[in-house]
Amino acid sequence: MSSRKTSPPSGHGGDKYSVLLPTYNERENLPLIVWLLVKYFGESGYDYEIIVIDDGSPDGTLEVAQQLQNIYGEDKILLRPRAKKLGLGTAYIHGIKHASGNFIFIMDADLSHHPKFIPEFIRLQKEEDFDLVSGTRYKGDGGVYGWDLRRKMISRGANFLTQVLLRPGASDLTGSFRLYKRQVLESLVERCVSKGYVFQMEMIVRARQLHYSIGEVPISFVDRVYGESKLGGNEIVSFVKGLLTLFATT
Amino acid sequence: MTKLVEWLVGVTVVLVGWAVVSFDLLDLRLPDTYREVAWPMPLYLLVSFGCYSLATVGYRVATFNDCEEAARELQEQIKEAKEDLRKKGLKM
Ligand SMILES: Nc1nc2c(ncn2[C@@H]2O[C@H](COP(=O)(O)OP(=O)(O)OP(=O)(O)O)[C@@H](O)[C@H]2O)c(=O)[nH]1
Ligand SMILES: [Mg+2]
Numbered sequence: 302m303s304s305r306k307t308s309p310p311s312g313h314g315g316d317k318y319s320v321l322l323p324t325y326n327e328r329e330n331l332p333l334i335v336w337l338l339v340k341y342f343g344e345s346g347y348d349y350e351i352i353v354i355d356d357g358s359p360d361g362t363l364e365v366a367q368q369l370q371n372i373y374g375e376d377k378i379l380l381r382p383r384a385k386k387l388g389l390g391t392a393y394i395h396g397i398k399h400a401s402g403n404f405i406f407i408m409d410a411d412l413s414h415h416p417k418f419i420p421e422f423i424r425l426q427k428e429e430d431f432d433l434v435s436g437t438r439y440k441g442d443g444g445v446y447g448w449d450l451r452r453k454m455i456s457r458g459a460n461f462l463t464q465v466l467l468r469p470g471a472s473d474l475t476g477s478f479r480l481y482k483r484q485v486l487e488s489l490v491e492r493c494v495s496k497g498y499v500f501q502m503e504m505i506v507r508a509r510q511l512h513y514s515i516g517e518v519p520i521s522f523v524d525r526v527y528g529e530s531k532l533g534g535n536e537i538v539s540f541v542k543g544l545l546t547l548f549a550t551t
Numbered sequence: 552m553t554k555l556v557e558w559l560v561g562v563t564v565v566l567v568g569w570a571v572v573s574f575d576l577l578d579l580r581l582p583d584t585y586r587e588v589a590w591p592m593p594l595y596l597l598v599s600f601g602c603y604s605l606a607t608v609g610y611r612v613a614t615f616n617d618c619e620e621a622a623r624e625l626q627e628q629i630k631e632a633k634e635d636l637r638k639k640g641l642k643m
Contacts (some may be wrong), residue, residue, distance in 0.1 A: 444616025522617035
């Protein structure tokens with residue numbers, strides 16, 4: 302792998318946005334999400350870079366990522382792979398270390414999070430100088446696609462319970478489409494210990510604890526088209542465990 | 552103070568207030584009607600909170616936006632992206 306340009310944040314307003322894309326078996330989704338990111342960042346004119354953190358996907362995601370790097374350039378697409386599947390939380394930590402932007406986007410690579418919302422995240426962040434901006438499926442024009450009644454009930458029920466118990470000051474706790482100021486993300490990530498869904502929840506709960514300001518952008522969440530979900534059947538059990546842990550410790 | 556402690560404090564305060572009135576612990580010689588009203592209060596509170604929860608969650612499930620339009624747009628863009636990427640030399 303070749304060296305990365307370490308030019309300081311430059312361009313319009315001096316802001317640079319690093320997008321962290323953790324991938325595990327996303328060879329079909331990765332080119333599409335990258336294409337969309339390039340499209341919307343290109344149109345809006347912000348300085349950006351995309352950091353792909355692949356955890357040794359057996360489906361050859363990394364090979365596709367290399368092709369994308371050849372197409373879009375090494376200053377735009379950075380590959381920071383790891384040898385084996387080490388989980389999402391550490392993937393973010395790993396990604397931040399290599400990010401040169403003063404703002405960091407975190408999003409899934411499975412096309413559930415559409416890059417068209419990125420300009421809105423940035424505009425809202427600038428408007429009120431928010432420390433973090435979170436996408437929300439539960440407010441305004443936000444919503445989901447491809448969810449049956451059961452999944453909607455579980456989602457709304459879990460969200461309500463969490464709101465009652467934790468009063469976190471944000472409407473979507475388990476979503477993972479967010480924009481952070483770099484230092485804010487760094488300080489949060491080193492405090493958070495949970496895994497999976499609960500990790501996203503802990504991030505926002507700790508953010509409230511540390512009195513960071515939180516903005517929200519309604520997003521449409523479209524269920525993954527390609528590939529398999531990585532979160533298995535005991536999702537609910539681990540969610541409840543995580544919720545109770547946060548309830549007792551924060 | 553953790554959320555758990557906040558809740559424990561809140562519940563304790565309410566329960567103590569309730570016990571004082573219901574069992575007249577402080578010998579305040581409150582009128583009997585106070586006692587009669589206070590006695591079933593915890594149950595009323597629980598039931599109304601339960602109803603409020605069910606109604607809220609039910610309403611939110613019913614009004615959960617289905618983003619048909621977003622899904623269609625994404626499908627279009629996927630086609631466009633695939634074509635463009637092929638032109639740029641990506642081998643899938
Ligand atoms: N690097 C890395 N990425 C991961 C790991 N687990 C999941 N991911 C990626 O993290 C993102 C979110 O994972 P998903 O499997 O989509 O989880 P989800 O969105 O909660 O569930 P579904 O959308 O239903 O599949 C995707 O881009 C995955 O490829 C991991 O262990 N390491
Ligand atoms: Mg997903």
